[in-house]
Amino acid sequence: MKKTLILAAVGLLCLGGAANAQVSPETLVKARQAGMILSGSIVGGMKAAVDAGQAPSSQRNAARALSRWAHTLPELFPEGTDPDTVDTGATPAVWTDRDGFNARAAEFAAAADRLAQLSEGEDAAAFSAQWATVRAGCQSCHSVYKD
Secondary structure (H helix, E strand, C coil): CHHHHHHHHHHHHHHHCHHHCCCCHHHHHHHHHHHHHHHHHHHHHHHHHHHCCCCHHHHHHHHHHHHHHHHHHHHHCCCCCCCCCCCCCECCHHHHCHHHHHHHHHHHHHHHHHHHHHCCCCCHHHHHHHHHHHHHHHHHHHHHHEC
C-alpha cells in the first residue's frame, strides 16, 4: 500500500509540471484527469491507514504530495481546455466562475497543507479530522465544477 501511495505521489508531482509544457488540450485534460484519480487514491489510502490505526507520520509522503497537487489545480484548467474545446469532465463553470473555482481550489490547498503539517506529528485524531476537511474540500469543488 505504501509503495502504491509513493508511486501515486510521484505521478502527481510529474503531472503538476505538465501544465507548463507545450501540450495539446487533450493531453492536458488526460493528465489532469489522471491526477484527479491519483489524488483520490491517495485520499482513500490515507483514510484506510487512519481507520487501521496507523500513525499520521505513515502518511507523510502522501500528504505532502496531495498538498503539492492541490496548489497546481488552478493552472491545470487553462483557457482552451474547457468543454467547448475538448471532451473534459469539468463543467463550464470552471471558466465562467473562475474566481469561485480559484477560491475553492485555494481552500482545498490550505486544507491539504494543514494535513501535510499534521502528518509530521502523531496526533491521529487531529489528522483524521483534517482528512475529513480535505475530503469535504474535494466534494465542495466537485459538486459545482465536475460534470
